[in-house]
Amino acid sequence: DVKVTQSSRYLVKRTGEKVFLECVQDMDHENMFWYRQDPGLGLRLIYFSYDVKMKEKGDIPEGYSVSREKKERFSLILESASTNQTSMYLCASSASETQYFGPGTRLLVL
């Protein structure tokens, strides 16, 4: 079974804080993805990575950065959290086009 884990299920941060969201997969997948999901807006791709140290912008990269130092780990960084980044953050991994999701992190920025 594919296992994708995310570091926190719930997170509360203050405006202006730097926030790290971690994602780890145990299936040796090449591809990893970060999405955010908001009511009425569906899943939106923030960043993705096809290999270690490689990253590509998705549809909404502004205000975010990512890091992939090891194949199994893909981190999403909010450099200076803002209230409009309150959302559900979902990590996914894949070997091909079939994506498997982690449990999600619900982030509240106050």
Added chain:
Amino acid sequence: QKEVEQNSGPLSVPEGAIASLNCTYSDRGSQSFFWYRQYSGKSPELIMSIYSNGDKEDGRFTAQLNKASQYVSLLIRDSQPSDSATYLCAVHLNNAGNMLTFGGGTRLMVKP
């Protein structure tokens, strides 16, 4: 026009009925299609994938693909209240690398 479209619902069906969820896509060259189930507050869970025209059955679930008409459907037979969730259609568009394009989801409510 969105690349992958679903009716947002809610689609309400009585327990034991067949629930029919539909998805249309714009890219005629798309080859791979997926259905994910997402319970409220949880993450999407893959339930079906389909690659060829026709039907693919897995238990109470049947995925149907019609590439000529550019739609993919999910049928849930003998619907149960536990099937109440949002169902996301995802399409691997042509020339999209390994990215998927997701529809907005259809909320299904199965009433006892």
